[in-house]
Amino acid sequence: MAASFPSPIICKATTNNNHPHALDSFHVRRAAEIADKSAGLTSPHPNFGCVIATAGKVVGEGYLYAQGTKPAEVQAVEAAGELCRGATAYLNMEPGDCHGDRTAVSALVKAGITRVVVGIRHPLQHLRSHALRAMRSEGLQVDVLGEDLKSKVVEEALKSCLIVNAPLIYRAASRVPFSVLKYAMTLDGKIAASSGHASWISSKESRYRVFELRGRSDAIVVGGNTVRKDNPRLTARHGGGHVPIRIVMSRTLNLPEVANLWDVSSVPTIVVTQRGARKNFQKFLASKGVEVVEFDILNTRDVMEYFYDRGYLSILWECGGTLAASAISSGIIHKVFAFVAPKIIGGKNAPTPVGELGMVEMTQALDLIDFSYEQIGPDMLISGFLQPLPDPTPVIPSVDETYAIDPSVTPYESSIIFFYKTWDLYGAFSNFSPHPIQMPDENGDYQTWSSVEHYYQVTTFAA
Numbered sequence: 412m413a414a415s416f417p418s419p420i421i422c423k424a425t426t427n428n429n430h431p432h433a434l435d436s437f438h439v440r441r442a443a444e445i446a447d448k449s450a451g452l453t454s455p456h457p458n459f460g461c462v463i464a465t466a467g468k469v470v471g472e473g474y475l476y477a478q479g480t481k482p483a484e485v486q487a488v489e490a491a492g493e494l495c496r497g498a499t500a501y502l503n504m505e506p507g508d509c510h511g512d513r514t515a516v517s518a519l520v521k522a523g524i525t526r527v528v529v530g531i532r533h534p535l536q537h538l539r540s541h542a543l544r545a546m547r548s549e550g551l552q553v554d555v556l557g558e559d560l561k562s563k564v565v566e567e568a569l570k571s572c573l574i575v576n577a578p579l580i581y582r583a584a585s586r587v588p589f590s591v592l593k594y595a596m597t598l599d600g601k602i603a604a605s606s607g608h609a610s611w612i613s614s615k616e617s618r619y620r621v622f623e624l625r626g627r628s629d630a631i632v633v634g635g636n637t638v639r640k641d642n643p644r645l646t647a648r649h650g651g652g653h654v655p656i657r658i659v660m661s662r663t664l665n666l667p668e669v670a671n672l673w674d675v676s677s678v679p680t681i682v683v684t685q686r687g688a689r690k691n692f693q694k695f696l697a698s699k700g701v702e703v704v705e706f707d708i709l710n711t712r713d714v715m716e717y718f719y720d721r722g723y724l725s726i727l728w729e730c731g732g733t734l735a736a737s738a739i740s741s742g743i744i745h746k747v748f749a750f751v752a753p754k755i756i757g758g759k760n761a762p763t764p765v766g767e768l769g770m771v772e773m774t775q776a777l778d779l780i781d782f783s784y785e786q787i788g789p790d791m792l793i794s795g796f797l798q799p800l801p802d803p804t805p806v807i808p809s810v811d812e813t814y815a816i817d818p819s820v821t822p823y824e825s826s827i828i829f830f831y832k833t834w835d836l837y838g839a840f841s842n843f844s845p846h847p848i849q850m851p852d853e854n855g856d857y858q859t860w861s862s863v864e865h866y867y868q869v870t871t872f873a874a
């Protein structure tokens with residue numbers, strides 16, 4: 412059963428009945444709020460919540476505890492019992508119907524639910540709209556936020572639904588796990604004293620919040636320097652929830668023999684390194700139960716693509732400035748959590764949270780999107796996205812609709828390829844596909860571009 416802890420992300424659902432769709436939005440926000448309770452535990456599946464209400468009154472609730480457990484809709488129906496007849500079900504996301512068993516949809520239909528309000532369609536293309544179609548074909552009225560229901564309050568509820576499954580949405584669009592860079596720094600921007608000593612910059616309250624962030628992640632990444640200097644444990648010690656695995660990135664494997672991360676009795680550790688590095692040390696790590704993965708050339712993007720293939724959904728980076736800069740440069744960091752402590756340490760050589768990014772003018776600085784400030788104990792937490800939230804609900808015409816738009820496409824044709832749509836199977840053919848590319852500049856140095864279109868626009872139109 413998922414541990415319950417206060418959500419650092421979702422706003423509490425409040426209602427103002429004067430707005431159109433206020434009640435619908437209120438209940439969908441509540442569905443998102445409860446869905447968030449199991450963040451980290453459902454990976455790689457989404458976080459699902461379901462609220463059943465009749466005459467504006469909530470009669471049942473449920474959320475997916477972990478992957479493979481009872482669907483949120485089934486739990487809510489069981490809680491509401493007979494009160495489901497004629498009631499409305501509110502879902503933060505369209506059910507997944509992974510195995511074609513339609514458990515969630517069947518539960519709602521059998522219970523006598525007559526209307527369903529859905530926050531967002533399923534972000535994964537192979538699952539998108541299946542459950543919506545199934546519910547509609549069973550005669551239920553299905554309203555999707557932003558499509559069938561539109562208003563200011565609906566937008567806010569929709570945002571809650573997007574945020575609660577942001578890792579899945581970013582992952583689906585960028586083909587790497589959702590990555591959060593977290594650091595704690597002094598007011599003068601240092602993550603340690605010149606000596607390297609860093610415990611502690613942030614307060615107990617902030618460090619507790621970091622445990623919660625860890626609990627929402629599949630893995631935590633640090634570099635060799637952090638292992639050598641801090642000897643971290645990287646465990647979630649907030650009393651419950653999910654415990655992420657630990658990943659160490661080290662090209663040289665110049666790492667100590669004694670380190671907390673080599674104790675894998677309760678949490679695994681994976682060390683990723685460059686092919687051929689310190690073979691004896693690799694054997695030593697293996698003897699401790701630490702998995703070692705070699706890469707031809709160790710870089711942050713390849714490592715994230717590897718963990719994407721292994722099914723990782725979200726990663727927390729707790730590394731030093733050099734690795735953080737390389738992760739940001741390669742375009743794999745989606746969100747930043749910066750804890751700022753009201754203290755000054757000074758020091759010309761004291762390390763800072765982000766190393767060299769090659770920027771020379773302030774106009775090049777990366778602006779955080781949708782940022783927020785929160786006071787935690789004496790510290791300030793500033794968080795925000797480094798990349799805009801991808802639109803997970805593009806309007807994909809059905810086969811019949813496509814025929815109506817273009818009669819040359821027969822509805823009986825089984826495989827229709829929608830070129831130049833980033834969400835389709837062949838989306839990589841599009842300039843707009845959200846896949847970063849690396850292209851050499853005039854000096855032969857490789858530069859990363861967020862998409863082919865970014866590269867094209869700059870090289871074509873820059874004076």
Ligand SMILES: Nc1nc(O)c(N)c(N[C@@H]2O[C@H](COP(=O)(O)O)[C@@H](O)[C@H]2O)n1
Pocket residue numbers: 594595609610611612613614617618621633637641642643644645646729730750
């Ligand atoms: N949140 C936070 N506040 C500080 O003051 C810090 N120095 C850090 N450091 C990070 O946390 C790691 C130690 O984690 P454990 O307590 O051993 O689990 C350290 O290696 C830094 O990544 N964080």
